[in-house]
Amino acid sequence: MEHRDGHPHEHGPGCGHRAIRHGDHADYLHDGHLHSPGESGVAEHVLAVDHGHPAACAPVECPARHHPGCPHPRVPHGDHFDYLVDGALHHLHGDHCDLHGTV
Numbered sequence: 480m481e482h483r484d485g486h487p488h489e490h491g492p493g494c495g496h497r498a499i500r501h502g503d504h505a506d507y508l509h510d511g512h513l514h515s516p517g518e519s520g521v522a523e524h525v526l527a528v529d530h531g532h533p534a535a536c537a538p539v540e541c542p543a544r545h546h547p548g549c550p551h552p553r554v555p556h557g558d559h560f561d562y563l564v565d566g567a568l569h570h571l572h573g574d575h576c577d578l579h580g581t582v
Contacts, residue, residue: 489516490507490509490514490516490521491507491516494507496508496509496514497552497563499513499526499554499582500582501513501515501524501526506524508552508554508563511547511552511553511554511555511560512555513525513526513554513555524555525555525556525557526554526555526556526557526568526582527557528556528557531580531581532556532568532579532580533579533580534556534557534559534570534579535577536572536577537577537578537579538572538575538576538577538578539567539569539575539576539577539578541564541569541575541576543562543564543569543576544571545562545569545571545576546571549562551563551564551569554568554582556568556570556579561579562576563582566581566582567580567581568580568581568582
């Protein structure tokens with residue numbers, strides 16, 4: 480797979496990207512995408528909205544004001560993005576963040 484900066488890259492243990500457990504496999508978080516390597520190439524995955532990763536309003540203490548470019552990586556979740564903060568998925572919602580599960 481070739482990434483935006485033109486470097487070829489193979490995702491896997493030790494590649495330098497955060498592994499996210501997703502069902503029976505690991506995806507690799509890279510530039511706001513969950514890449515899933517396989518025999519036929521790299522697939523784009525999204526965390527489903529489910530019991531472990533809800534999309535409900537669930538305020539959590541969050542001193543950060545998340546935005547694209549903040550130091551917290553974006554994770555695709557359902558039809559939106561969350562921000563990964565110490566293993567927790569934070570979703571910016573009005574004047575607070577909601578907890579959308581952990582990874």
